[in-house]
Amino acid sequence: xxxxxxxxxxxxxxxxxxxxxxxxxxxxxxxxxxxxxxxxxxxxxxxxxxxxxxxxxxxxxxxxxxxxxxxxxxxxxxxxxxxxxxxxxxxxxxxxxxxxxxxxxxxxxxxxxxxxxxxxxxxxxxxxxxxxxxxxxxxxxxxxxxxxxxxxxxxxxxxxxxxxxxxxxxxxxxxxxxxxxxxxxxxxxxxxxxxxxxxxxxxxxxxxxxxxxxxxxxxxxxxxxxxxxxxxxxxxxxxxxxxxxxxxxxxxxxxxxxxxxxxxxxxxxxxxxxxxxxx
Amino acid sequence: xxxxxxxxxxxxxxxxxxxxxxxxxxxxxxxxxxxxxxxxxxxxxxxxxxxxxxxxxxxxxxxxxxxxxxxxxxxxxxxxxxxxxxxxxxxxxxxxxxxxxxxxxxxxxxxxxxxxxxxxxxxxxxxxxxxxxxxxxxxxxxxxxxxxxxxxxxxxxxxxxxxxxxxxxxxxxxxxxxxxxxxxxxxxxxxxxxxxxxxxxxxxxxxxxxxxxxxxxxxxxxxxxxxxxxxxxxxxxxxxxxxxxxxxxxxxxxxxxxxxxxxxxxxxxxxxxxxxxxxxxxxxxxxxxxxxxxxxx
Numbered sequence: 001x002x003x004x005x006x007x008x009x010x011x012x013x014x015x016x017x018x019x020x021x022x023x024x025x026x027x028x029x030x031x032x033x034x035x036x037x038x039x040x041x042x043x044x045x046x047x048x049x050x051x052x053x054x055x056x057x058x059x060x061x062x063x064x065x066x067x068x069x070x071x072x073x074x075x076x077x078x079x080x081x082x083x084x085x086x087x088x089x090x091x092x093x094x095x096x097x098x099x100x101x102x103x104x105x106x107x108x109x110x111x112x113x114x115x116x117x118x119x120x121x122x123x124x125x126x127x128x129x130x131x132x133x134x135x136x137x138x139x140x141x142x143x144x145x146x147x148x149x150x151x152x153x154x155x156x157x158x159x160x161x162x163x164x165x166x167x168x169x170x171x172x173x174x175x176x177x178x179x180x181x182x183x184x185x186x187x188x189x190x191x192x193x194x195x196x197x198x199x200x201x202x203x204x205x206x207x208x209x210x211x212x213x214x215x216x217x218x219x220x221x222x223x224x225x226x227x228x229x230x231x232x233x234x235x236x237x238x239x240x241x242x243x244x245x246x247x248x249x250x251x252x253x254x255x256x257x258x259x260x261x262x263x264x265x266x267x268x269x270x271x272x273x274x275x276x277x278x279x
Numbered sequence: 280x281x282x283x284x285x286x287x288x289x290x291x292x293x294x295x296x297x298x299x300x301x302x303x304x305x306x307x308x309x310x311x312x313x314x315x316x317x318x319x320x321x322x323x324x325x326x327x328x329x330x331x332x333x334x335x336x337x338x339x340x341x342x343x344x345x346x347x348x349x350x351x352x353x354x355x356x357x358x359x360x361x362x363x364x365x366x367x368x369x370x371x372x373x374x375x376x377x378x379x380x381x382x383x384x385x386x387x388x389x390x391x392x393x394x395x396x397x398x399x400x401x402x403x404x405x406x407x408x409x410x411x412x413x414x415x416x417x418x419x420x421x422x423x424x425x426x427x428x429x430x431x432x433x434x435x436x437x438x439x440x441x442x443x444x445x446x447x448x449x450x451x452x453x454x455x456x457x458x459x460x461x462x463x464x465x466x467x468x469x470x471x472x473x474x475x476x477x478x479x480x481x482x483x484x485x486x487x488x489x490x491x492x493x494x495x496x497x498x499x500x501x502x503x504x505x506x507x508x509x510x511x512x513x514x515x516x517x518x519x520x521x522x523x524x525x526x527x528x529x530x531x532x533x534x535x536x537x538x539x540x541x542x543x544x545x546x547x548x549x550x551x552x553x554x555x556x557x558x559x560x561x562x563x564x565x566x567x568x569x570x571x572x573x574x575x576x
Binding site for chain 1: 333364370
């Protein structure tokens, strides 16, 4: 070891400011490694990257296709609904599990003690969840184009993909909220407690009975699904069951955007407050 | 704020519910020194360090890091940290861990240079999760120095290291101080503090009970330890003036006394055949035990 390598200038006025280029590099490095570690964690990457495509092909393409005799509207609904299902998991579990674990195991404390850029921790995880959403969407678009034949234009495919990537943010926020409160052991259970009702009450897999329909409003998946269905010009399964053939009204679009934005901001805000106070 | 200080706690108190973790302590870290913070479990060491790192806020008093609040990121860009309980992402390779931490600093070492100086180059490509506990500590040390910090906070840096690795770590710490860095070290190994520290602060029950160089602390406990082979009875020696404790171990008497000279003179007079005489000044371990026992009693 050379003394020169370890030597620090005793001059205490040495700059401690980061140039904007350095700061950008810090954010990019944090994001790069957050994505890398998630992709390298088989318990996380395999279910969330493989399940959506496998389930979509099995249930959305083959089962629904044969039951509806190749109906184009059903094919569109299946593509959109399984896409929404696919982007929910990485956000909710990526934040819920990882944040709870990193809080409990001291990594978050270390990052707070180190001069890590303040927003890098959350921002890198959000981008990781969006990257997973992008990969899921790429596989689903590929499967839809080859097997599902929902008859969408390139613009519609792209629109649903971008919408769902952004639509993963409210699920990230809910996952983060869980991750900032639950222990590492209980976080997956709590994430499931939110994930499963969100999924089923979102009306993604079957038309909900009238008596249960008021509960749809508590699921962010319901609102994201409405937005995506509007992009492809298809009704929801609930609407289809009562004979509708077109998408929902413009009023529902604005309401859906507002609800998703409020869920994202509310749960992110509550979580940041918690992290700042407790860590 | 004392301008000569890199980090300082002034009149700091901190409670957790009904437990008083720190009770009005003052602590200063000066440039170019290795300061060992010692104390029994629950003495308030971790709380004191957490306050200096901005992880917690004092109820009373102030914590300053380079003259600023430790919450200011600019202040923390001059520190390196090695924590005791931390699990880093097991999926990332060692070099990647270093690249990530290096990116937080304006003027860091390259990951390769950090691995070179901390003798961890051979671990560079290995996933962190596959390392032994000792190797993980070495990598955490590399992460603490990669930002070329002026002040290092090291919490039990040598726990889990084998003897050669511990000696290597000690050599690196000495090298860092010679190079101009300052170090705050918390350790349970008193011989580590004895070997490395320029100054020692002893905390107990949230208060500073002693501070000074290792020699000054030893002198606080004016005890000498005398051992010799003699046939004299324990009870007889125990009655001599200044003798505090006497025990017999395999034919040798172990005597602690405030004045070794008086005991030796008495030994010569009482048993002309005594042999294997050894006289030791109390070490830091004995000083520490005595100081903390005084507070406990």
